[in-house]
Amino acid sequence: MENVKIVGCGYAKAQVRVWNEDLEKIVETSDAWIQQRTGIQSRYITKDENTSDLAYRAAVDALKDANMEAKEIELILVASATPDHFTPATSCLVQEKLGLNGEECTALDINAACSGFVYGLTLASCLLEKYKTILVIGAETLSKIVDWTDRNTCILFGDGAGACIVQQSTNKKMFTYTKSTGDVEGVLKGAGLPIKAGLINGEKNYGYLHMDGKEVFRFALKAMQESIEKVCEQAQILPKDIDLIIPHQANIRIIRHVAKKMQLDEDKFFVNLEEFGNTSSASIAIALACAKEQGKLKPGMKIVLAGFGAGFTSGGVYLEW
Numbered sequence: 001m002e003n004v005k006i007v008g009c010g011y012a013k014a015q016v017r018v019w020n021e022d023l024e025k026i027v028e029t030s031d032a033w034i035q036q037r038t039g040i041q042s043r044y045i046t047k048d049e050n051t052s053d054l055a056y057r058a059a060v061d062a063l064k065d066a067n068m069e070a071k072e073i074e075l076i077l078v079a080s081a082t083p084d085h086f087t088p089a090t091s092c093l094v095q096e097k098l099g100l101n102g103e104e105c106t107a108l109d110i111n112a113a114c115s116g117f118v119y120g121l122t123l124a125s126c127l128l129e130k131y132k133t134i135l136v137i138g139a140e141t142l143s144k145i146v147d148w149t150d151r152n153t154c155i156l157f158g159d160g161a162g163a164c165i166v167q168q169s170t171n172k173k174m175f176t177y178t179k180s181t182g183d184v185e186g187v188l189k190g191a192g193l194p195i196k197a198g199l200i201n202g203e204k205n206y207g208y209l210h211m212d213g214k215e216v217f218r219f220a221l222k223a224m225q226e227s228i229e230k231v232c233e234q235a236q237i238l239p240k241d242i243d244l245i246i247p248h249q250a251n252i253r254i255i256r257h258v259a260k261k262m263q264l265d266e267d268k269f270f271v272n273l274e275e276f277g278n279t280s281s282a283s284i285a286i287a288l289a290c291a292k293e294q295g296k297l298k299p300g301m302k303i304v305l306a307g308f309g310a311g312f313t314s315g316g317v318y319l320e321w
């Protein structure tokens with residue numbers, strides 16, 4: 001469905017702000033290196049909240065923004081690569097926390113890594129014929145799967161959640177684009193359980209997040225440009241006509257490269273990775289809510305969200321504010 005609007009958005013920060021200087025104490029790195037190579041200055045890490053707790057707080061914030069009661073939500077979509085459990089789904093836990101048990105509400109999880117929120121909005125736009133009000137959340141506790149001895153990855157990621165509420169619209173359009181390509185080489189992969197039980201081969205380590213940063217960087221440049229162009233085609237506008245681009249907050253150098261390649265003003269890109277780091281599925285959702293909080297979203301604006309991540313996955317959303 002094309003006639004879709006966002007009626008509210010919100011976010012939740014994890015409890016502890018961890019600065020680059022704090023990481024200097026645990027791995028061989030420096031604030032200067034991290035800032036220069038990524039643009040990140042800090043990230044928020046959870047102390048005792050799990051993904052569903054952060055997701056719930058973001059949902060409450062979005063409901064407040066929409067001036068809406070939880071009971072109006074008919075479908076909850078949670079995108080996450082770090083759910084509380086394999087099962088039950090994090091969306092079901094959020095449903096319970098929102099007090100929606102027994103109500104006419106369905107809950108479903110999505111895993112598309114850092115593209116998760118874009119995939120969530122895409123699914124929501126397809127499902128609005130059936131469900132009137134859909135809560136889409138991107139939520140992560142990446143600190144659970146980050147190897148805190150690996151300086152290549154541990155400096156990048158943070159925890160957090162962002163949420164938005166979507167409904168059918170009479171005058172606003174949303175166009176979406178998604179793409180997935182099997183990453184058989186494991187260029188970017190999270191923790192997994194071994195196929196053979198420890199009983200057979202003694203394997204106990206569930207593994208941490210692993211990433212070939214350079215390979216992901218190359219993929220990101222192409223994927224982000226492609227996603228922006230694909231949704232612009234559908235909206236019948238040129239990328240230069242977009243008012244604000246909210247990209248996945250992975251690395252300022254990725255954003256700058258894309259801006260340069262597409263001949264777009266860097267100011268068109270909303271950036272908050274210096275504060276939050278890379279929060280995977282939550283990143284675009286948090287950025288959208290922060291942009292709103294900072295008064296950067298004005299009625300009638302043409303906005304494009306662009307994500308990329310493990311899978312590989314990528315995608316974009318064009319929306320009108």
Ligand code: UT7
Pocket residue numbers: 028029030033034037038114151152155211212213214216217220250251278280308309310
């Ligand atoms: O959501 C999607 C997730 N992932 C991404 O978006 C990641 C995309 N990739 C990147 O953002 C970048 O590739 C990184 C930030 C991960 C790495 O930056 P880079 O410019 O590609 O650095 P590099 O891996 O080529 O490393 C350059 C040097 C190496 O040392 P030598 O071999 O030149 O001596 C690394 O060992 O920097 C070293 N290094 C560090 N030094 C200080 C790597 N990590 C660190 C660190 N602190 N944290």
